[in-house]
Amino acid sequence: MKPTIVYIACFVFLLGSPLLAQKGTGKMYRIDRYESIYLPLGKISFADTIIQFRLGDPGPLEKYTDSQQCLHEPNYTYYKNPDFLSLGCGGTVTVGFTDNGFMNLPGKDIYIFEVGPSREAAKVEISQDGIEWIYGGKISGGKSSIDLSDANVPAEVVYYYLRVTDLKEVCKSKSAGADIDAIGAINSVIKLTINADVLFDVAEFKLKESAFKTLDSLSKTIQQVDKATILIEGHTDDDGSDEYNLNLSESRCYSVVDRIRALLGYEALYDYEIKPYGESRPRVPNDTPENKQINRRVEITVLPPKDYFEGLQKKN
8 A cells, every 4th residue: 555645734934036935044155256055954954074084195285184174064265275175186085964964855965065276076975874885976176066866866865974085187286186165965854763662652643641752852953944844754563454554654643743843833934744654664574573663663854845845846
């Protein structure tokens, strides 16, 4: 049986251009004198930790080798100021996203703020776990956006790691290799997973008393973003019939939505969507009590707001 998809209408205000409708969280970042890039979830969208940095050879001047300079929001001002990271010829930097992830969603997904006087190409790879990597695309320097669909990257997967490798096209300069000021996820998301046993008694969809503290805490994480689509997905083990489990997961989704809406405020600028899957998407085989507990879960994904994607459609 195909999962039921239910949309719950909430307050949506369009202020001018749909791409610029979001106030507060969504933010424009300048990429040159004339153009800017819009990130729907704002400052949380940027890589914020260095996993590994391997300087290429030949390398840049030492002052351009501080790997921390490629993290967080862009701050490039002037080529002689060392407020960016130069990879060196063939160098590599691997970064992590700790308060968000990113997905292959409509439109461009990633923006690499490659700066400096030269346009230096680099390969981009992405990973869910920092161990297994897939090709994400190539940047040519300068205005460097990536659409993960071009590399056939799977959708419905959240990635938390990104690796940039210089392609050795410009190796003779004071800042040899690609010069990275920041790495931003245009399609940034926040993914939260809760064991269903924390929220519900067996075969029940009414929230337990202990569930309120858990959802109260999660709501504070969601409030990092003041406007978004909040997707609630419900999953069960395989005890019972397909239809029963689908209905149970749908009822549980509604219970979670009701509580989160109450916590975030009924007039807050969030849209809500539920997707009950029942037993159709197990994480592990339903062959032990421990595995069945893993499969009983509720997943909450905070996505860019719907009017952002509507604005992309109008532009196209």
